[in-house]
Amino acid sequence: MSTDTVTRPVGRYAYDEVDRTFVSQRVAQFREQVGRRVAGDLTEDEFKPLRLMNGLYLQLHAYMLRVAVPYGMMGSDQMRELAHIARTYDRDYGHFTTRQNIQFNWIRLEDTPDILERLAGVNMHAIQTSGNCIRNVTCDEFAGAAADELLDPRIHAEILRQWSTLHPEFSFLPRKFKIAISGSPHDRVAARFHDIGLVAHPGPDGRPVFDVFVGGGLGRTPIIGVKLRDNLPEEDLLAYLEAVVRVYNAYGRRDNMYKARIKILVQALGVEQFREKVDAEFAQMNRADYRLEPAIVEGIRARFGIPDLDAPADAAQKLEADRKADARFDRWVRTNTHTHRHEGFISAVVSIKPDGGIPGDVTADQMDLIADLADAFSFGEIRVTHMQNVVLGHVRKDRLRDLWLRLDGAGLGTPNIGLVGDIIACPGLDYCALANARSIPIAQKLSARFANPELQENIGNLRINISGCINACGHHHAGHIGILGVDKRGEEFFQLTLGGSAENDVAIGQIIGPALPEDETVDAIARLIDTYLVLRHEGEAFIETYRRLGAASFKDAVYAPA
Amino acid sequence: MDVRNNRRDMTGASVITANRLLDGRIVWLAPQGWSEAISQARVFDNAAVEDAIKQAKAAADARTVVGIYGVQLDPDATQITPLTVRERIRAFGPSVHPDFAPVETPHVH
Ligand code: HEM
Ligand code: SF4
Numbered sequence: 001m002s003t004d005t006v007t008r009p010v011g012r013y014a015y016d017e018v019d020r021t022f023v024s025q026r027v028a029q030f031r032e033q034v035g036r037r038v039a040g041d042l043t044e045d046e047f048k049p050l051r052l053m054n055g056l057y058l059q060l061h062a063y064m065l066r067v068a069v070p071y072g073m074m075g076s077d078q079m080r081e082l083a084h085i086a087r088t089y090d091r092d093y094g095h096f097t098t099r100q101n102i103q104f105n106w107i108r109l110e111d112t113p114d115i116l117e118r119l120a121g122v123n124m125h126a127i128q129t130s131g132n133c134i135r136n137v138t139c140d141e142f143a144g145a146a147a148d149e150l151l152d153p154r155i156h157a158e159i160l161r162q163w164s165t166l167h168p169e170f171s172f173l174p175r176k177f178k179i180a181i182s183g184s185p186h187d188r189v190a191a192r193f194h195d196i197g198l199v200a201h202p203g204p205d206g207r208p209v210f211d212v213f214v215g216g217g218l219g220r221t222p223i224i225g226v227k228l229r230d231n232l233p234e235e236d237l238l239a240y241l242e243a244v245v246r247v248y249n250a251y252g253r254r255d256n257m258y259k260a261r262i263k264i265l266v267q268a269l270g271v272e273q274f275r276e277k278v279d280a281e282f283a284q285m286n287r288a289d290y291r292l293e294p295a296i297v298e299g300i301r302a303r304f305g306i307p308d309l310d311a312p313a314d315a316a317q318k319l320e321a322d323r324k325a326d327a328r329f330d331r332w333v334r335t336n337t338h339t340h341r342h343e344g345f346i347s348a349v350v351s352i353k354p355d356g357g358i359p360g361d362v363t364a365d366q367m368d369l370i371a372d373l374a375d376a377f378s379f380g381e382i383r384v385t386h387m388q389n390v391v392l393g394h395v396r397k398d399r400l401r402d403l404w405l406r407l408d409g410a411g412l413g414t415p416n417i418g419l420v421g422d423i424i425a426c427p428g429l430d431y432c433a434l435a436n437a438r439s440i441p442i443a444q445k446l447s448a449r450f451a452n453p454e455l456q457e458n459i460g461n462l463r464i465n466i467s468g469c470i471n472a473c474g475h476h477h478a479g480h481i482g483i484l485g486v487d488k489r490g491e492e493f494f495q496l497t498l499g500g501s502a503e504n505d506v507a508i509g510q511i512i513g514p515a516l517p518e519d520e521t522v523d524a525i526a527r528l529i530d531t532y533l534v535l536r537h538e539g540e541a542f543i544e545t546y547r548r549l550g551a552a553s554f555k556d557a558v559y560a561p562a
Numbered sequence: 563m564d565v566r567n568n569r570r571d572m573t574g575a576s577v578i579t580a581n582r583l584l585d586g587r588i589v590w591l592a593p594q595g596w597s598e599a600i601s602q603a604r605v606f607d608n609a610a611v612e613d614a615i616k617q618a619k620a621a622a623d624a625r626t627v628v629g630i631y632g633v634q635l636d637p638d639a640t641q642i643t644p645l646t647v648r649e650r651i652r653a654f655g656p657s658v659h660p661d662f663a664p665v666e667t668p669h670v671h
Contacts, residue, residue: 037583037625038583038584038625039625040623040624040625043624044583044624044628058581058586058628058629059586060588060648060651060652061586061587061588061652061655061656061662062581062585062586062587063585063586091659091662106662107586108584108585108586109583109584109585109586110584110585358658429647429648429651430651430656430657430658430659431656435648437647438647438651438657438658440658441657441658444658487648490645490646490647490648491646491647492647
């Protein structure tokens with residue numbers, strides 16, 4: 001590979017000196033602020049917003065540091081640094097989140113400036129991972145690799161990152177603001193559950209255009225985003241989004257935190273009136289200042305390293321032969337890979353959900369291994385998915401089995417992507433200060449119970465999402481089966497919702513009935529799945545059977561007498 | 563601090579907790595300062611705990627601990643054990659990582 005891959009990391013944007021200087025200055029500033037807090041010159045009330053601006057929360061057991069992974073893309077060098085931080089400053093692990101970031105749960109305030117300095121050394125930081133600002137822009141985990149992709153969304157995700165980072169008007173929005181972007185007709189980013197969801201595709205002249213969804217979200221008031229605009233030309237992308245955020249900034253409620261998200265404003269005004277306000281703002285803006293000229297876009301694109309996709313002509317045949325020879329490998333290929341745009345390559349999903357394990361938790365050694373495997377098999381490039389897994393985007397088909405053998409040997413070869421074991425779970429009451437109930441033990445019990453890979457494959461596509469409270473960080477409303485932890489006088493209960501989806505068939509799950517005690521929840525879900533197996537038609541996924549029959553058919557199973 | 567965590571019955575007993583500023587670790591008010599072990603905590607009658615919390619807040623150096631509040635105890639437990647699951651997890655560590663438990667104390671369930 002040529003030397004310019006050093007300066008242009010594959011799949012990522014090469015930061016320049018200005019970016020690096022800024023991040024270093026922020027670290028120095030935070031070091032000074034921590035010093036003043038420890039010396040007693042800043043009160044906790046004064047200090048708290050400063051630490052949150054640097055991604056440092058005080059959680060249940062310790063400080064938690066949330067590190068941004070821009071649109072989920074990172075390099076092996078960055079993963080190794082995360083491993084080092086986990087090993088040196090935490091308890092040997094980190095937690096990948098549904099917003100494609102990583103969280104460390106056992107951080108000390110006094111170590112944080114050093115950690116941030118180390119992160120800065122690999123162009124990482126924790127800026128805008130908290131607070132009422134525009135958060136990490138999330139993106140398709142198969143970006144730039146998927147066969148079904150129309151455009152690589154990372155270029156525009158990077159443009160949005162630059163636009164939204166430290167934007168002076170948008171540092172104090174009424175509430176946090178989340179943007180997701182996809183370049184595929186298959187929604188893998190939950191576009192309609194974001195404050196703004198963008199779906200990019202080529203326009204008539206070949207330049208990108210964007211369908212803009214607004215006002216989606218989960219939390220205590222789940223709402224499916226509405227389409228604000230079709231075919232927004234690329235040159236107007238920043239002006240139009242700026243107009244949307246300005247309208248939100250001007251009219252969004254600041255008096256009530258629970259009504260402060262843009263989704264509430266869009267509902268209150270109605271989409272027509274909201275659109276009128278955005279159009280009025282857009283019309284009076286000096287669009288020339290914001291115009292995204294093709295030359296600018298191409299300049300950004302040029303700073304992304306491109307993988308040299310060169311595979312032997314018989315790569316696909318070799319993979320077919322490997323699959324025939326090894327049934328376990330064949331199963332993993334069926335469940336854990338995604339079709340690549342190049343016929344000699346394939347994208348591999350590393351499940352971070354071992355049977356009975358903690359969804360999204362990776363040890364420092366596993367991080368190092370993933371980094372090594374990324375170097376050996378995928379141009380040093382790693383993606384974090386919104387399902388809390390990891391993707392190696394460009395693996396040569398004839399080398400896939402070698403990759404799998406190494407993953408499998410390290411306990412990272414679980415064949416469960418999209419199946420019962422691929423559970424999304426927030427940290428819940430084991431770690432989170434806002435939680436009502438524990439999410440992780442439910443996930444562990446379910447994944448252990450359904451560990452058998454034949455059983456999982458027989459059950460088929462099923463999304464189980466668990467949140468430890470109504471904030472919905474585990475996307476429970478978007479799960480085919482959603483599980484929400486509630487607190488009844490200090491004891492844990494779980495409410496089930498059915499029929500949600502974050503994909504093209506987007507839907508909000510409906511509550512099936514009263515919440516269940518902790519020790520009955522897993523059994524109830526097992527009965528629910530058994531009922532589906534009895535009722536399904538040939539080839540029907542859980543969600544389809546549920547939609548055909550409705551909740552009534554499943555209710556008896558959930559509330560069957562013990 | 564969230565009032566939800568600071569609620570208690572008229573009767574019963576409570577302990578006082580906070581997080582240490584420097585490392586964020588959970589601590590309990592003991593006869594001699596703040597301890598990482600809930601087993602060391604000083605137990606207050608609920609009738610007296612409000613005053614004790616006020617005193618602890620006034621006495622505590624804001625550079626030592628943050629977020630002081632009271633935690634109701636389980637009257638039926640033999641050792642000092644919080645009543646709610648949340649506070650049991652704070653006292654005894656994440657239930658999913660017994661190896662991270664702060665001290666010798668019993669498991670959360
Ligand atoms: C442990 C510290 C965390 C805190 C304090 C926290 C806090 C919150 C709060 C308050 C909300 C509701 C926002 C609203 O409705 O306006 C929320 C939503 C959300 N959080 Fe978290 N969260 C935490 C961890 C996580 C983790 C680990 C993930 C990823 C697994 C995550 C992803 C999300 C997502 C996807 C939503 C819902 C989407 C939306 O914003 O509507 N959060 N979080
Ligand atoms: S859903 Fe609730 S319990 Fe889970 S991480 Fe979010 S705030 Fe914490």
